[in-house]
Amino acid sequence: MNYKAICLISICTAAFNVNASDIEVCGELKQGELAILKNIPAEVETFSIGERIYPITEDGYAIVAFHRDEKNNLKLSANLADGSKQEYSLNIDPAKWDIQRINGVPQQKVTPDSSHDEEILREQKEVRQALQNMKQGDFWRQGFIIPVEGRISGNFGNQRIFNGTPKNPHTGTDIAAPEGTPVKAAADGIIILNGHNYFYSGNTVIIDHGQGLQTIYAHLKKANVQQGDIVRQGDVIGFVGKTGRATGPHLHWGASLNNVRFRPHSLLDINNKTCQILKGK
Numbered sequence: 066m067n068y069k070a071i072c073l074i075s076i077c078t079a080a081f082n083v084n085a086s087d088i089e090v091c092g093e094l095k096q097g098e099l100a101i102l103k104n105i106p107a108e109v110e111t112f113s114i115g116e117r118i119y120p121i122t123e124d125g126y127a128i129v130a131f132h133r134d135e136k137n138n139l140k141l142s143a144n145l146a147d148g149s150k151q152e153y154s155l156n157i158d159p160a161k162w163d164i165q166r167i168n169g170v171p172q173q174k175v176t177p178d179s180s181h182d183e184e185i186l187r188e189q190k191e192v193r194q195a196l197q198n199m200k201q202g203d204f205w206r207q208g209f210i211i212p213v214e215g216r217i218s219g220n221f222g223n224q225r226i227f228n229g230t231p232k233n234p235h236t237g238t239d240i241a242a243p244e245g246t247p248v249k250a251a252a253d254g255i256i257i258l259n260g261h262n263y264f265y266s267g268n269t270v271i272i273d274h275g276q277g278l279q280t281i282y283a284h285l286k287k288a289n290v291q292q293g294d295i296v297r298q299g300d301v302i303g304f305v306g307k308t309g310r311a312t313g314p315h316l317h318w319g320a321s322l323n324n325v326r327f328r329p330h331s332l333l334d335i336n337n338k339t340c341q342i343l344k345g346k
């Protein structure tokens with residue numbers, strides 16, 4: 066529930082229940098979603114979930130994302146300047162993931178023989194390195210736009226079955242659009258990967274938006290940027306294609322925070338999410 070709304074209705078009686086360690090969390094506490102932490106006490110230096118460290122912007126915001134398969138009872142730690150920790154419990158709701166059957170994929174893209182090992186390893190290594198970035202900056206604060214308008218042809222998190230063979234769950238959202246449609250940067254950022262001709266993702270661009278948040282654009286016909294470029298929201302970074310493992314032209318739009326893939330459409334209302342108070346223990 067929105068804490069400010071409670072304040073207006075009940076003349077802030079809820080405020081008596083707020084103490085110094087409480088923080089505000091905005092967004093669905095659900096598998097595959099992104100949430101923003103606000104009103105963070107000054108003595109908090111970083112947050113952590115397990116081994117992952119989440120920094121705080123200079124003006125006091127942090128973002129966290131929940132795995133597709135996140136467990137219900139998640140511990141969020143606020144790491145204080147004096148070395149102590151404040152613990153928060155997050156009850157993560159389960160999401161319902163569809164099963165998507167995709168047929169007509171070239172069989173060598175489903176069960177590749179060992180002659181493709183090297184190129185698959187190159188793709189995995191380059192993408193992994195890009196997603197481990199933790200750059201300064203908070204470009205994400207401006208909000209996000211959809212990079213391409215079109216029909217959603219594959220949801221984030223789908224359990225996918227290619228030519229009858231179960232493969233990994235879908236790490237992004239597929240948006241169908243004609244080949245050559247311009248793909249826009251969803252927000253300002255820095256191009257941290259301009260990957261060519263990957264076995265699965267085809268031509269792939271990754272933009273870093275600061276604080277470990279990246280957006281991923283795959284199966285491009287062609288990129289329109291170079292690694293290291295600074296892009297503004299709406300800039301054309303490439304064109305829709307069907308390179309890599311794709312049965313037709315579409316944009317595979319992905320999002321990653323601190324190496325956790327989440328539903329990219331969760332970015333579109335990043336500054337308008339419903340908030341609730343999180344009580345420290």
Ligand SMILES: [Zn+2]
Nearest residue numbers: 237238239317
């Ligand atoms: Zn996809």
